[in-house]
Amino acid sequence: MANILVVDDELGIRDLLSEILNDEGHSVDLAENATQARSARQANAYDLVLLDIWMPDTDGVSLLKEWSMTGTLTMPVIMMSGHATIETAVEATRIGAFSFLEKPITLQKLLKAVEQGLSRGATAAAGAKAADPGAEATPAAPVPALAEAVRHAGDEVAAATVVSAPQGPLAHQGFDLDRPLREARDGFEKAYFEFHLAREGGSMTRVAEKTGLERTHLYRKLRQLGVDLGRNRRGN
Numbered sequence: 001m002a003n004i005l006v007v008d009d010e011l012g013i014r015d016l017l018s019e020i021l022n023d024e025g026h027s028v029d030l031a032e033n034a035t036q037a038r039s040a041r042q043a044n045a046y047d048l049v050l051l052d053i054w055m056p057d058t059d060g061v062s063l064l065k066e067w068s069m070t071g072t073l074t075m076p077v078i079m080m081s082g083h084a085t086i087e088t089a090v091e092a093t094r095i096g097a098f099s100f101l102e103k104p105i106t107l108q109k110l111l112k113a114v115e116q117g118l119s120r121g122a123t124a125a126a127g128a129k130a131a132d133p134g135a136e137a138t139p140a141a142p143v144p145a146l147a148e149a150v151r152h153a154g155d156e157v158a159a160a161t162v163v164s165a166p167q168g169p170l171a172h173q174g175f176d177l178d179r180p181l182r183e184a185r186d187g188f189e190k191a192y193f194e195f196h197l198a199r200e201g202g203s204m205t206r207v208a209e210k211t212g213l214e215r216t217h218l219y220r221k222l223r224q225l226g227v228d229l230g231r232n233r234r235g236n
Contacts, residue, residue, distance in 0.1 A: 002026045002047035007037040009055045034058035053081035076117035190225040
């Protein structure tokens with residue numbers, strides 16, 4: 001059994017995560033904002049924290065940075081958000097977040113992330129104790145899931161641009177960096193999804209699995225980016 005803190009300003013999400021984690025045998029504390037999360041962290045030692053990014057008083061990334069700077073980031077922290085940008089997720093993992101869960105959070109992804117976080121935290125604590133039996137556990141090395149995915153995707157797209165630029169659906173994947181950040185990011189994301197759609201023959205199921213997105217969110221994202229769903233489509 002692990003001690004877990006869930007920090008989210010939405011009552012429904014707090015209750016749902018608490019119910020799931022309690023059913024798994026964990027002890028769960030709840031906080032609806034950063035103020036309550038600070039108090040809970042000062043009063044208790046947690047094995048894992050699930051931390052929402054967007055909150056009304058202090059955002060989750062700022063709270064994560066605060067814990068890191070004050071030496072209280074001694075547990076794996078999994079960030080959660082339904083509206084975070086790639087930059088926000090990368091910044092969180094750079095500060096020390098273990099991983100990132102995109103809302104709506106599926107049961108399978110939640111349990112897998114919690115299991116991996118607790119495992120990494122236990123490994124870090126055991127290593128710290130072996131090195132210095134009197135030392136407090138140091139934070140688990142972050143596993144920047146989304147940041148790593150972005151870097152990997154960037155490598156794939158860059159390679160495809162260099163190797164395959166003159167031919168096929170990848171020929172358009174050049175990036176104009178002399179423009180506003182949001183436009184540049186949208187351009188990258190569009191190229192990223194078009195790349196995977198072309199490689200998977202338009203299969204939305206396989207693209208969803210490859211990119212780690214729920215199909216509903218994937219469809220919404222593609223429409224938002226103006227991706228042509230008919231191109232290279234052979235089925236789902």
